[in-house]
Structures are given as C-alpha cells and as structure tokens.
Amino acid sequence: MASNGSTRRKTYDAPGTFKPRTSSHATQPPEHSPMDSMASLRLPQVSAKGVSTLNGSSASHRKHSSPMMPSFMVSAPGKVIVYGEHAVVHGKAAIAASISLRSYLLVSFLSKSHRTVTLRFPDVQLEHTWNLDELPWEAFSTPGKKKYYYDLVTSLDPSLLTAIQPHIDAVSPKVPEPMRKIHHRSALAFLYLFLSLSSQKSPPCIYTLRSTIPIGAGLGSSATIAVCLSAALLLQIRALSGPHQDQPPKECELQIERINRWAFVGEMCIHGNPSGVDNTVSSGGKAVLFQRKDYEKPSTVIPLPNFPELPLLLVNTRQSRSTATEVAKVATLKSAHPALLENILDAIGLVTESAYKLLTTPDFDPTSPISLKHLGDLITINHGLLVSLGVSHPKLERIRELIDHTGIGWTKLTGAGGGGCAITILKPQPTAMHSNGSDNGNGTGAGNNHRADSSSEDEDSSEEHDCSASIISTGTKLKHKILDNLEAKLENEGFEKFETTLAGDGVGVLWPAVLHNGNEEEGGEEIDQEKFLRAKGNEGIERLVGVASARKRKVEREVREGWKFWRPWERQP
Ligand SMILES: Nc1ncnc2c1ncn2[C@@H]1O[C@H](COP(=O)(O)OP(=O)(O)OP(=O)(O)O)[C@@H](O)[C@H]1O
Numbered sequence: 001m002a003s004n005g006s007t008r009r010k011t012y013d014a015p016g017t018f019k020p021r022t023s024s025h026a027t028q029p030p031e032h033s034p035m036d037s038m039a040s041l042r043l044p045q046v047s048a049k050g051v052s053t054l055n056g057s058s059a060s061h062r063k064h065s066s067p068m069m070p071s072f073m074v075s076a077p078g079k080v081i082v083y084g085e086h087a088v089v090h091g092k093a094a095i096a097a098s099i100s101l102r103s104y105l106l107v108s109f110l111s112k113s114h115r116t117v118t119l120r121f122p123d124v125q126l127e128h129t130w131n132l133d134e135l136p137w138e139a140f141s142t143p144g145k146k147k148y149y150y151d152l153v154t155s156l157d158p159s160l161l162t163a164i165q166p167h168i169d170a171v172s173p174k175v176p177e178p179m180r181k182i183h184h185r186s187a188l189a190f191l192y193l194f195l196s197l198s199s200q201k202s203p204p205c206i207y208t209l210r211s212t213i214p215i216g217a218g219l220g221s222s223a224t225i226a227v228c229l230s231a232a233l234l235l236q237i238r239a240l241s242g243p244h245q246d247q248p249p250k251e252c253e254l255q256i257e258r259i260n261r262w263a264f265v266g267e268m269c270i271h272g273n274p275s276g277v278d279n280t281v282s283s284g285g286k287a288v289l290f291q292r293k294d295y296e297k298p299s300t301v302i303p304l305p306n307f308p309e310l311p312l313l314l315v316n317t318r319q320s321r322s323t324a325t326e327v328a329k330v331a332t333l334k335s336a337h338p339a340l341l342e343n344i345l346d347a348i349g350l351v352t353e354s355a356y357k358l359l360t361t362p363d364f365d366p367t368s369p370i371s372l373k374h375l376g377d378l379i380t381i382n383h384g385l386l387v388s389l390g391v392s393h394p395k396l397e398r399i400r401e402l403i404d405h406t407g408i409g410w411t412k413l414t415g416a417g418g419g420g421c422a423i424t425i426l427k428p429q430p431t432a433m434h435s436n437g438s439d440n441g442n443g444t445g446a447g448n449n450h451r452a453d454s455s456s457e458d459e460d461s462s463e464e465h466d467c468s469a470s471i472i473s474t475g476t477k478l479k480h481k482i483l484d485n486l487e488a489k490l491e492n493e494g495f496e497k498f499e500t501t502l503a504g505d506g507v508g509v510l511w512p513a514v515l516h517n518g519n520e521e522e523g524g525e526e527i528d529q530e531k532f533l534r535a536k537g538n539e540g541i542e543r544l545v546g547v548a549s550a551r552k553r554k555v556e557r558e559v560r561e562g563w564k565f566w567r568p569w570e571r572q573p
C-alpha cells in the first residue's frame with residue numbers, strides 16, 4: 001500500500017488543528033503529564049534510586065531535585081488483518097484488530113555522569129551504546145529541521161538520514177548481513193525518534209525491549225517497536241497526559257494520535273513505505289476499518305470500539321514470505337482475468353462490509369452466538385476467496401485442515417499469505433461432535449471428519465476416548481483437551497501456536513515500573529533490567545510484566561495492577 005503517512009483515526013483532530021497548550025518547545029511539559037499525575041494515581045513514591053517505597057509512609061520520599069527518574073515501561077500490541085487483505089490494495093475496505101501478543105519496553109535511567117544512551121534489544125541480539133554528546137543534535141535542531149512533539153511528520157528528511165548514517169553504520173559492524181539489516185532498521189527507528197523528540201540534555205538511559213510477537217510474520221512487530229519508542233520518548237519529554245481515569249475521550253484520542261504519528265515516523269524508518277495501519281491499530285488497540293480508494297489521498301480509518309475481545313488462535317507457518325511477491329501475484333492474475341478478479345475482490349469487499357455492518361449495528365451483542373457465527377462464517381468465506389486469489393500456501397491449508405478437523409472455530413490466512421500466519425476465531429462452546437457427529441459450523445462437516453479420522457488412527461483413538469470423557473464433565477475441559485491435542489499436532493509439523501485475544505488494549509504505560517499485587521502495603525514488585533532480561537520466553541515475559549496477565553491472575557486471586565491505558569471507548573464524553 002502506498003503511504004503519505006497521514007493514516008489517522010477519523011475521529012481525531014485533523015493535523016494542525018491541535019493547539020499545543022504549551023510554548024513551542026517540544027521539551028516543555030503539557031499541563032497534565034503522567035509525572036504530574038503520579039500523586040493522583042497513588043503510585044508508589046520512588047526514591048532517588050528508582051526503588052519504590054510504601055505509599056507516602058517511607059522516609060525516602062522522591063525529592064524534586066532527584067537526579068534520576070524512576071524506570072518505567074510501555075507496551076504495544078501486534079495486529080492481524082481480520083478481513084479484507086489484498087482487496088484493500090485494490091481500494092476495498094479491510095478490518096484490522098490488535099492482538100494480545102505485545103512488545104514491552106523498559107526505560108531505565110543512569111546517573112548523569114554516564115552521557116550515554118543504550119539500546120538493548122535481546123530478541124534480535126542487538127545491543128549498542130551511543131555517546132549522547134556525539135549524536136548529530138545540530139542537524140535535528142537547525143531552523144526548518146526542528147520538529148516538535150505536536151508536528152505531523154509524513155516523510156523522512158534525507159539530510160537528517162545522512163546525518164544519522166554514520167551512527168547507524170557503527171551498529172553491529174561485524175554481524176552477518178541479514179541480521180545487521182534488522183539491527184540497522186531498529187537502530188534507525190530509535191535514533192530518528194530520539195533525535196527528533198529529545199535533546200542533548202536528555203538523561204542517560206537504557207531502552208530494553210522484549211517482544212512476544214514473532215518477527216516478520218505479518219503481525220506488525222515493527223509497528224509495536226515504533227509505538228513503544230514513540231510513547232516512551234513522548235512520556236520522557238512530558239508531551240503526554242495520562243492515562244488517567246477522568247480523562248475525557250477526546251483527550252484520550254489526542255494522546256493516542258500523538259503517539260501514533262511519531263510511531264509512523266519509526267515505521268517509515270523500518271519499512272520505508274508503510275500503510276500506517278499497523279501503527280494505528282497498535283497505538284489505539286481494538287480494531288479499525290481502513291480503506292484507501294485514492295492513493296493520492298490519506299486512507300480512511302474508522303475505529304471499531306465494539307469489536308469483541310474474542311479468543312483467537314494464531315498459528316505461524318514459519319514459512320517466510322514476501323508481501324510484495326504476494327501482492328504482485330494478485331496483480332498478475334488480475335491482468336489475466338480482469339472481470340473474474342474484480343468479482344472476487346468485490347466479494348472480499350462485501351465480506352468486510354458485512355462484518356462492519358454487524359459491528360456497528362446499534363444493538364450489536366458481542367456475546368451472542370449468532371453474531372459470533374456471522375463473524376466466523378465471514379472468516380471462512382474470506383479464506384476461500386483468498387485461496388482463489390492464489391495467495392494461500394500448502395502449509396496454511398494444512399493448518400486450516402488440522403483445525404477444521406477439531407471443529408473448534410473458523411480459520412483463515414491473515415496478511416499477505418504465501419506463508420505467515422493463520423488465525424482462528426474460536427467458537428464459544430465446543431461442538432458436540434463426538435456425541436452426535438454434528439457439523440462444525442464451517443459447513444465442512446469437520447465434526448464428522450474428526451470422528452472418522454481419529455478412529456482410523458491408533459494414536460487418535462485414545463485421544464478421542466479422553467475427549468469423550470471430558471465432554472461429560474464440562475465443555476471448557478473438552479475445549480482445552482482439543483486445544484492441547486491440536487497443539488501437539490501443530491508442533492509436530494513444525495508450526496508455532498499462540499493463544500491470544502483479539503481487539504484488546506492499545507499502547508499502555510507502567511509508570512513507574514512497579515507491578516502491584518493488590519496489597520498496597522507490600523509495595524509492589526519493581527521491574528528492573530535484570531529481571532526483565534532473565535524472563536524466559538513469552539511465558540516468562542507475560543508472567544513478569546504482561547498486561548494481559550492481570551485478568552488471568554484475578555481468576556487466581558493474585559491481582560497485579562499497574563498498567564494504564566488510554567481507552568476512549570470506555571470513557572463518558
Ligand atoms: N523484537 C524485536 N526487537 C527488535 N527489533 C524488532 C523486533 N521486532 C521487530 N523489530 C524490527 O522490525 C523489523 C521487522 O519488520 P517486518 O516488517 O519484517 O516484520 P513485521 O513488522 O513483524 O511484519 P509485517 O510488517 O509483515 O506485519 C525488524 O527488522 C526489526 O528492525
């Protein structure tokens with residue numbers, strides 16, 4: 001998709017209409033920054049060493065002259081295209097939603113004597129330190145080049161890129177080319193944002209990032225990096241207010257949009273020519289309808305706050321693919337069969353439209369099985385149409401086949417196809433396929449197939465026996481059993497499975513980096529670099545700092561709180 005960088009939520013103020021409430025310097029704080037709101041949020045007092053203490057009861061209250069700020073974290077979600085990929089390239093609408101796989105960025109401060117800024121991105125084995133005084137601040141602050149936090153930047157400035165280049169070349173010079181490229185993209189996104197938003201007087205910092213999102217699988221991992229960096233840097237210069245409970249929806253939207261605009265700049269550094277949809281979904285969360293009819297104009301982005309938080313099974317083929325190649329395949333097919341392709345693309349457009357109509361119906365009930373079936377049927381139809389465009393892959397079809405056999409949900413490829421990921425919207429209750437062999441709702445009769453298949457395979461017949469036992473107890477138990485069996489099969493065939501949730505929160509803030517256990521007297525757990533780096537795999541990261549874990553933990557009566565989100569859809573106007 002072509003981009004002019006101004007993809008934005010329709011409901012947000014148009015670029016340029018935002019009147020900064022402060023003077024024209026980017027480092028001036030707005031009236032109400034998260035730092036100011038620390039007291040009102042009743043966050044723990046933080047000592048000069050960044051160690052949290054009991055709320056107001058400790059002798060070591062944070063001094064105003066404190067040389068070091070407390071560590072803090074930001075987090076941003078990945079995304080999937082739920083309906084309409086490929087057709088969107090041809091002017092139809094598509095729907096993208098956030099997922100609960102997220103990136104987490106910890107910002108920790110060093111004493112002023114250090115004069116350094118460090119990127120620590122262990123997921124890609126990147127670690128680099130720059131001397132703050134050697135960075136090209138001048139290039140970024142000359143009149144005409146200087147950008148402010150409220151500016152809309154829609155293209156990268158070639159002279160600024162030239163000024164940054166030597167500092168990018170210094171990153172990982174001995175690392176093999178493919179990995180060096182990855183390092184350089186991330187480093188460029190960071191340096192461009194850092195030099196645009198910060199100043200030479202910025203405190204020495206370490207930016208440590210870990211992500212639970214597979215890279216290059218169409219889940220928008222690069223956008224999450226850009227959103228995290230944008231949010232962290234804007235927070236550091238006090239250009240964001242909140243998130244706080246009493247924020248009006250308009251103000252929430254403005255904060256999200258500010259993060260989104262700068263995240264788009266980061267995305268341009270990584271991607272060159274992004275559509276802007278990934279960073280929009282990652283910043284705002286939930287889901288959006290987006291469409292670009294005219295490549296000369298910005299795309300239309302309409303938030304879908306009613307998109308239900310559905311459980312989503314995500315399976316990565318681990319098959320690398322190129323978005324450009326898949327998009328080109330469709331274009332070639334379209335030149336060969338213009339009328340046919342137009343019909344297929346129109347049909348995909350109708351799929352998106354049908355979902356949009358349902359989601360925006362005033363009495364839409366996200367908990368109703370009928371609504372869910374409607375959304376699920378559209379997933380199945382959309383996948384069929386994508387297959388006819390030639391953008392599936394044998395591995396994607398194998399995943400769909402394995403999942404269809406279980407009858408647990410509706411499956412389609414997501415994103416460009418040709419590899420990448422498949423998504424499955426799970427049904428609310430398992431089908432009673434073992435007791436009556438009923439259809440699985442996909443119209444494929446997969447419930448029957450499962451029975452037939454498993455009875456013909458030795459190892460599966462024991463599974464079926466277990467499943468039958470489970471169904472007698474609870475449906476949920478059966479579903480877990482089926483999912484466990486499916487996971488084993490998928491893993492055996494080299495696929496990677498994630499259980500996620502659709503349409504959750506966008507960018508979040510943990511300020512300071514302390515998670516609470518619901519008992520204020522215990523002060524909370526400080527997240528430091530060592531703990532963050534030591535967390536093992538996705539599970540370890542989520543257990544330590546996961547924003548989604550709060551809900552699970554509540555079930556276990558072990559509430560941990562601290563993450564805050566701008567949620568315009570929850571606030572009263
Ligand atoms: N966990 C991470 N740590 C550091 N850098 C990352 C991380 N994840 C993504 N990146 C940066 O983003 C780039 C990946 O962007 P790419 O577009 O290939 O993948 P994606 O954003 O996951 O996929 P898509 O754009 O198709 O949704 C990497 O080259 C790297 O620069």
Ligand SMILES: C[C@@](O)(CCO)CC(=O)[O-]
Binds near residue numbers: 085089323414
């Ligand atoms: C295939 C496509 O529709 C989605 C890729 O994630 C391409 C695009 O929209 O740029």
